[in-house]
Amino acid sequence: MLFTLSSVLCALAPGIWFLVGARVLQAVGAAMLIPSSLGLLLATAPPEKRLASVRGWTAISGVASALGPVLGGLLTDLSWHWVFLVNVPIGVAALLGGLRVLPRVASRDLPGADVLGAGLLTVAIASVALGLVKGDDWGWASARFIGALVLGALLLVWFVARSARHRSPVLPLPLFKFRAFSPASFTNVLFAVAFAAMLLSAVLWCQDVWHWSAVRTGLAIFPGTLLPPALAMSIGPVIHRFGSGVVAFAGCVVFGAGIAWWLTRLEPGTGYAAGMLPGMLLTGIGVGLTLPTLISAGVSGLPPQSFSTGSGVITMARQAGTVLGISLLVATMGASGATAHQGAAFDRGWEMTLGATAAAALACFFLGSVGRTPRRTEAGEGA
Numbered sequence: 597m598l599f600t601l602s603s604v605l606c607a608l609a610p611g612i613w614f615l616v617g618a619r620v621l622q623a624v625g626a627a628m629l630i631p632s633s634l635g636l637l638l639a640t641a642p643p644e645k646r647l648a649s650v651r652g653w654t655a656i657s658g659v660a661s662a663l664g665p666v667l668g669g670l671l672t673d674l675s676w677h678w679v680f681l682v683n684v685p686i687g688v689a690a691l692l693g694g695l696r697v698l699p700r701v702a703s704r705d706l707p708g709a710d711v712l713g714a715g716l717l718t719v720a721i722a723s724v725a726l727g728l729v730k731g732d733d734w735g736w737a738s739a740r741f742i743g744a745l746v747l748g749a750l751l752l753v754w755f756v757a758r759s760a761r762h763r764s765p766v767l768p769l770p771l772f773k774f775r776a777f778s779p780a781s782f783t784n785v786l787f788a789v790a791f792a793a794m795l796l797s798a799v800l801w802c803q804d805v806w807h808w809s810a811v812r813t814g815l816a817i818f819p820g821t822l823l824p825p826a827l828a829m830s831i832g833p834v835i836h837r838f839g840s841g842v843v844a845f846a847g848c849v850v851f852g853a854g855i856a857w858w859l860t861r862l863e864p865g866t867g868y869a870a871g872m873l874p875g876m877l878l879t880g881i882g883v884g885l886t887l888p889t890l891i892s893a894g895v896s897g898l899p900p901q902s903f904s905t906g907s908g909v910i911t912m913a914r915q916a917g918t919v920l921g922i923s924l925l926v927a928t929m930g931a932s933g934a935t936a937h938q939g940a941a942f943d944r945g946w947e948m949t950l951g952a953t954a955a956a957a958l959a960c961f962f963l964g965s966v967g968r969t970p971r972r973t974e975a976g977e978g979a
Contacts, residue, residue, distance in 0.1 A: 599625030600687030606680040630911055635904025636698060638895060647892045648832055654888035655828035666818050669811035713758045713766040720751035721919055728923035732930045771898070771906055776840070779962035780894030781913045783844065786956035787851075787886055788917025793925040793949040794855060794879055797942060798872065805864050805938055816872060820880030827884025840893035841963035844886045848957035851882025852950055859946040864939065886956075893963055924948055 602621035609615035634653055641649040671678040727734075727744030734740045759765035772778040795817070802813040835843050857875040866872075891910055898906040928948040929941040 597625075597687070597691060598622075599629055600684055600691070601625075603680045603683035603687065607677045632904060634895070634907035634911075638903035638907065639900055647835070647896055650892040650895060651828045651832060651888045654891055655825040664814075666811070666814040669809070669814035672810045710758065710762045710765050713755055713762060716751050716755040716758065717766060720748045720755060721916055722748075723751065724748035725919050725923040728920075728927040731927050767909060767912075768902075768905055771902060771909060774897045774902075776893045776897055776963055777895075777906065779959060780840075780890050781910060783956055783959040783963070784890050784894065784910060784913040785917040785920075786952055786959055787848065787890065788914045789921035789924060790851065790855075790949050790952040790956060791883060791887075792918040792921030793945065793952065794851075796922055796925055797858075797929075797945050797949070798876065801862070801872070801942060805942075816868060817876065819873065820876035820883075823877065823880035824884035824887065827881065828888040831885060831889065835889060835892075839964065840889050841960050844889045844893070844963060845957050845960040847882045847885025847887075847889065848953050848960060849882075851879050851886065852953040852957070854878030854880075854882060855946050855949050855953060859943060859950070862942075890963075921949075921952065924952070 599622055602618050602625055605618035606615055606622060609618055634650070637649050637653055638646055667682070668679055671682060723744050727741050727748070730744075731741045756767070756769075759767040760769055772781075798817055799813055802808040802816050803810075808816065831843060854875040854877070857878060858872070862871040862875065894910045895903065895906050925945045925948065929945045
């Protein structure tokens with residue numbers, strides 16, 4: 597409900613700061629909605645179908661991501677207000693449908709949420725992001741840049757220390773004792789850095805280098821975003837055969853191949869079919885193999901009472917990685933991204949993206965054989 601109401605406020609915004617405030621409310625609504633939806637799904641699905649349910653949840657998110665850029669571009673051509681108003685009928689339908697089909701979960705007397713901890717984490721990530729984005733203007737050795745990073749690091753340390761003591765922390769540290777949760781969360785951050793940088797760089801290339809419209813840019817990205825939903829629904833047997841670590845690693849390799857294609861083959865004079873499309877398809881395959889695998893690996897071993905909290909932490913890790921990915925792309929491309937040296941700026945951005953992808957690929961090895969179905973031995977089969 598909050599997301600829908602804040603969407604109306606965004607559409608009716610008379611000025612930029614009113615819009616920013618409404619967007620903050622919209623973000624709060626989304627933060628309440630997304631982890632809760634996955635937690636409800638895990639709580640109601642039978643144990644043998646939980647991993648498939650997570651992949652289905654990821655696939656639906658992928659369909660929304662595929663339609664978003666295209667519909668957003670079309671709506672922007674009509675009026676930017678429609679980008680927010682389109683959420684209203686969808687939100688109303690979801691609210692009415694949820695009242696009919698969602699399970700009634702008994703309320704529990706829980707301690708108050710750690711509002712200060714949430715604020716510490718938010719300001720810490722924002723401080724690091726600000727330093728990275730403004731580093732080119734401030735100077736990479738300036739007191740402001742170093743101060744922003746140091747402030748972010750100190751606030752993160754305070755946040756972790758507070759999470760260890762609070763009765764209802766934002767980041768429940770005991771969750772990291774469960775197998776695969778810690779490596780899956782960490783790998784999610786790294787892959788989200790690469791994914792966010794990839795997506796933003798593709799949009800910037802289409803609009804700043806090729807000077808395409810919002811609609812044409814959305815259509816250019818559309819083929820790659822179609823692949824993750826299809827793969828999310830079909831990789832279950834592959835995960836059971838090889839394990840989450842191998843599948844996620846393979847996805848990172850394919851994703852990296854798409855970035856490497858852009859780095860070596862995409863030029864301002866290159867056509868879409870020969871330049872951008874192959875890389876978009878490869879990154880789409882990589883996302884489809886990696887993202888649902890990491891999410892399902894992270895939550896698969898949690899106890900039922902931790903489903904919502906665990907899915908919230910996984911979502912938080914992805915969002916933190918997204919912020920850092922965008923900030924790092926801006927930092928590595930620098931101010932020259934809007935000048936005649938655009939090609940070199942994008943090359944630096946894609947090199948950074950490849951580095952983040954390589955780090956995510958290495959982190960996948962810590963997942964091990966999570967999700968793999970052990971083969972029965974011959975003796976076991978004969979018994």
